[in-house]
Amino acid sequence: MSEKTTEKENYKLDKRVIIANFFVLLLGAVTAKLWPRSEPYGLVYAILMMFFVAALTAMNLFIGTGLYLYGKKNGALSFLISAALMLLIGFGVCYFGLVFTPF
DSSP, rough: OOOHHHHHHHHHHHHHHHHHHHHHHHHHHHHHHOOOOOSSSHHHHHHHHHHHHHHHHHHHHHHHHHHHTTTOOHHHHHHHHHHHHHHHHHHHHHHHHHHOOOO
């Protein structure tokens, strides 16, 4: 019975990692919006956000995998969930930034 309790305690999610990644994604979206405008502006924003979201997701996957292999399951779970959320939300931000651009 105590073994199951310790297994559940090993998988606590560290919400600070996810919150920090959301702030980094927000900073990237603002930076991409403030990038010097060129024609077509929506396409430039979409390309910048695609590269940024891909880099952020790859970084989270790399850190999460490294932590898992090192044996730190709490940190690994936080980074892997954060990678999935950044991919989902990041490409949503990229799409809506492309659709809702002033012409």
